[in-house]
Amino acid sequence: MSLTAISKRKNTKARIISGFMYSLCVIFTGFILSLLLWVVGYLIKIGWQSVTVAFFTQVQIPYGAEGYPGGMLNGLLGTLVLVGMAAVVGIPIGMLAGIFLSEYGANSKLSSPVRFVADVLAGVPSIVVGILGYELLVVPIGNYNGWAGALTLAFIMVPIVARTTEEMLRLVPHSYREASIALGATKARTILRVVVPSAAGSLITGVMLALARVAGETAPLLFTALGSRLLTVNPNQPFPSLTKQIYDYATGPYEAQKRMAWAGILVLISLIFVFNLSVRLIARSKHGTA
Amino acid sequence: MMQRAQTTLTHPSDPPAARPGPKPAGASVNSNPAENRAAASLPVVLPGVAPTDVHPEVDAETHILTVDNFKLAYGKRQTLHGINMKIAGGKVTALIGPSGCGKSTLLRSMNRLNDLVDGVKIEGDMRFKGQSIYDRNVDVIDLRKKLGMVFQKSNPFPMSIFENVVYALRIAGERSNARLDEVCAKSLKSAALWEEVKDRLHSSAFGLSGGQQQRLCIARAIAAEPEVLLMDEPCSALDPIATQKVEELIYELRGKYTVVIVTHNMHQAARCSDYTAFMYMGRIIEYGPTEAIFVRPHLKETEAYVTGRFG
Secondary structure, eight states, X not given: OXXXXXXXXXXXXXXXXXHXXXXXXXXXXXXXXXXXXXXHHHHHHHHGXXXXXXXXXXXXXXXXXXXXXXXXXXXXXXXXXXXXXXXXXXXXXXXXXXXXXXXXXXXXXTHHHHHHHHHHHHHSOHHHHHHHHIIIIITTTSSOOHHHHHHHHHHXXXXXXXHHHHHHHHTSOHHHHHHHHHTTOOHHHHIIIIIHHHTXXXXXXXXXXXXXXXXXXXXXHHHTTBXXXXXOOOTTSXXXXXXXXXXXXXXXXXXXXXXXXXXXXXXXXXXXXXHHHHXXXXXXXXXXXX | OOOOOSSOOOOOOSOGGGSOOOOOXXXXXSSOHHHHHXXXXXXXXXXXXXXXXXXXXXXXXXXXXXXXXXXXXXXXEEEEEEEEEEEETTSEEEEEOSXXXXXXXXXXXXXXXXXXXXXXXXXXXXXXXXXXXXXXXXXXXXXXXXXXXXXXXXXXXXXXXHHHHTHHHXXXXXXXXXXXXXXXXXXXXXXXXHHHHGGGTTSBGGGSOHHHXXXXXXXXXXXXXXXXXXXXXXXXXXXXXXXXXXXXXXXXXBTTBEEEEEOSOHHHHHHHOSEEEEEETTEEEEEEEHHHHHHSOSSHHXXXXXXXXXX
């Protein structure tokens, strides 16, 4: 058999295997994508009709009262405020912990316990965190309140933000740090001016994931913020949230409220999507990465 | 022109401990290479030159940097064995030698960049203008501003060209835009990059070619107004044309700056340096004027390396 014949046969075999693997990739990617599209499509189909002007402008109105079923303005606003408050507390703590783990961790005995605790906390079921929030922030105060809800969400955010920040900062080439140090920058300045900005795009993605995660949390809020029928942003009182309202509506007996729950889910997902997209676009235009 | 040894050199592969101690200072430097070769029995052993051995021409210069019996180990691996070296101010000094001989380590020790590496053990000292570099009280930040560094792989920050150049000023707290503009233009001109980038100072540094990026890194180092530029194989990732530009730049920088350059490229060392030190296995084997090292090396090892027969 000539050499060309052998190489041809090998070639054919390689091509068949390569083609097979490639089609496997295409099939599974398509499968995942179609699942996602199916879920979103289903949501839109069912929820779309209930996403009305009233949904955004009215608070919930009980069955039998005039204007029933009203809208979800109180829940929507409540969730935005809760997530905002949680972000203000959770993002700085999480990011600083992540920076510590990535930049100072190598020389510290603290780093591996911190990393371990963060990993464990990230895996704790959110309802457990909710009970913790109830014990620490609701019982001593005496009533369900918005602070407890926000801090509980922040507690869930911290380990996620810390670990993603660490991972993302580790991806920043060591040569950037070296170049900055060699130019006479201190370590702190190097981190602030070079390392963190270089990773800005992916850091924002990490923060977004954490925000999206807590925006969709219900269980910890059951024990802390409780929920409210009123349009209120007073964190000393029981605090409304979209997820709690969806939960109430979806488990309640009324058809109109069930439809409203679907609309609520659709709005929640769209909010997270739009928020994510816009922050990424801003990050891209500012840093040239993302 | 180049003298060639007639006999084939055996590559010295015995461990350092097995070698005889250094010869007395000056013995080999002032002797005729031909005699030296005749005297040495093959296989030639290293090191042939005492660490204290200083070429008279190097010795006559004004020294900006002195290395005193400097030893460095990464953990248990001894990388530098008692280096003694004087570096002439305003001149270009090349460090050559095979991979792993310690030349980059030596270079990075000069502005204490090895501090960043865990498990580094250092003995001896270096002095910059008479002041100890490794003294406890040394302001490392200040030291690094005076000894700028250009790395093997160009490493611009993910910022605009302008921000890259003025980075050192920004961290020093410079606020005046006029001053930043001035230093940016001056540094880019010194790095022979101004004409190519003056219209796009505020676009990303990543849009530049590899050679331009490396010159940007040189401009960034120059902007800090260092006295010494340490270059760690600055052209190893560049094509010949970009290399030529960087070499011309190095040539132009002499006088204004003291340049210490690590290179794997013999021709580069020959073309752009005033003095050359040949290093092997953590020791300086021969150090002298570049011409002497390349044309009339005293030692067979040096000759074998510079003529490309080992290393």
